[in-house]
Amino acid sequence: MAQILLISLSNWHKHKSEMADMIARCEVLVQKRRDENMVKQEGARRIVQDCIGIKPDDQVLLITDTGRPPAVEQALYEACIEAGAIPKRLSFDGVLKDGQPPETISTAMKQANVVICITTSTLGYSTAAKICTQQGGRVIVMTEATEELLTNKALEADFVNLQGRVQAVMKAFDQAKKVRVTTLKGTDLSFRIDGRTSHCCKGTCLDPGTMAAVPDMEVYIAPIENTMAGTLIADVMGTGMGLLTQPIHLEIQDGKAYRITGGTQADHLRKKVENVPGGTVVAEFAIGLNPCATPTGSIVIDEGIYGTGHFALGSNTGFGGNNVCPQHLDLVYEKPTIYLDESLFMKDGVLTEL
Numbered sequence: 001m002a003q004i005l006l007i008s009l010s011n012w013h014k015h016k017s018e019m020a021d022m023i024a025r026c027e028v029l030v031q032k033r034r035d036e037n038m039v040k041q042e043g044a045r046r047i048v049q050d051c052i053g054i055k056p057d058d059q060v061l062l063i064t065d066t067g068r069p070p071a072v073e074q075a076l077y078e079a080c081i082e083a084g085a086i087p088k089r090l091s092f093d094g095v096l097k098d099g100q101p102p103e104t105i106s107t108a109m110k111q112a113n114v115v116i117c118i119t120t121s122t123l124g125y126s127t128a129a130k131i132c133t134q135q136g137g138r139v140i141v142m143t144e145a146t147e148e149l150l151t152n153k154a155l156e157a158d159f160v161n162l163q164g165r166v167q168a169v170m171k172a173f174d175q176a177k178k179v180r181v182t183t184l185k186g187t188d189l190s191f192r193i194d195g196r197t198s199h200c201c202k203g204t205c206l207d208p209g210t211m212a213a214v215p216d217m218e219v220y221i222a223p224i225e226n227t228m229a230g231t232l233i234a235d236v237m238g239t240g241m242g243l244l245t246q247p248i249h250l251e252i253q254d255g256k257a258y259r260i261t262g263g264t265q266a267d268h269l270r271k272k273v274e275n276v277p278g279g280t281v282v283a284e285f286a287i288g289l290n291p292c293a294t295p296t297g298s299i300v301i302d303e304g305i306y307g308t309g310h311f312a313l314g315s316n317t318g319f320g321g322n323n324v325c326p327q328h329l330d331l332v333y334e335k336p337t338i339y340l341d342e343s344l345f346m347k348d349g350v351l352t353e354l
Helices: 002-052 070-082 103-111 127-134 163-175 264-273
Strands: 060-065 088-092 114-118 138-141 178-182 188-192 199-202 211-213 217-221 229-234 248-253 256-261 282-288 308-314 328-334 337-340 343-347
Touching: 002 070, 002 138, 060 070, 060 103, 070 088, 070 114, 088 103, 103 127, 114 127, 127 138, 163 199, 163 217, 163 337, 199 211, 229 308, 229 328, 248 264, 256 264, 264 308, 264 328, 282 328
Parallel strands: 060 088, 060 114, 114 138, 138 211
Antiparallel strands: 178 188, 178 337, 188 229, 199 217, 217 282, 229 248, 248 256, 282 308, 308 328, 337 343
């Protein structure tokens, strides 16, 4: 009997020790999750307060869809509350018809003066976004945003001090007529931009009547649609595809991609643009300028990485182009060498004159 009691006590102590270890591990995991949430909330706070400048009297609209992690919208909602605003929250299935969201979303966008779009497909080219900015509102586009956005080093950029570089790149684009872009991996494209005006994403959206992707920093312009010819090799990421597992090769003539090859993601892109009016037109030429951003597979960050460039297929009527299309698909590549009117402007992803 005494022996049985000793065994029972021994087992009890063993189970007690195991239980204590399990509790300790759980506490570590809980603390880790709590710390992660604090970091994400701090990122949301930086977006709301520093990048957007939400004030208590702002009429804020938060839009998300079922394809985005709910935690991103929730973190931004809480940050808006901290800033003194009470946002209206709307969600939909993420399906756009001819590039337009459902009527309930469109109506709400026209009534708000700050619209934050945490969506799978961009709302930046929607009619409602255009009307909102025309009325003096601000539209913040956070396409393909994931929870990693809230912790990415892109938010650590000194947006204010980088504005000089942004303006200098815009000036250079505006003054140029001809562009040639090459990379060591095989990109070689020539096209014209004379008569077109450059635009930018500053990493912030503080001015009334503006639209920006946050924390994206880039300068972009619409090439003259029928002038581009050559080869583009995208090797970083693409809209709706995430990080590229295999480079996508595009052969371009008269401003249109007539051949797209390179694996399953290339197949996805080809199916996405074929039979879509204006879908194969190269609509945008841009370079990223955020020195802190790192690749995530989310377009709102990756297209702004300093040392990368991107072209897009589809719509460009929202920034001075003539191509009407219900979609806009970005393709990011690394380390471009860029010549503006025969003068070297960027060498392997590094600006040479700024």
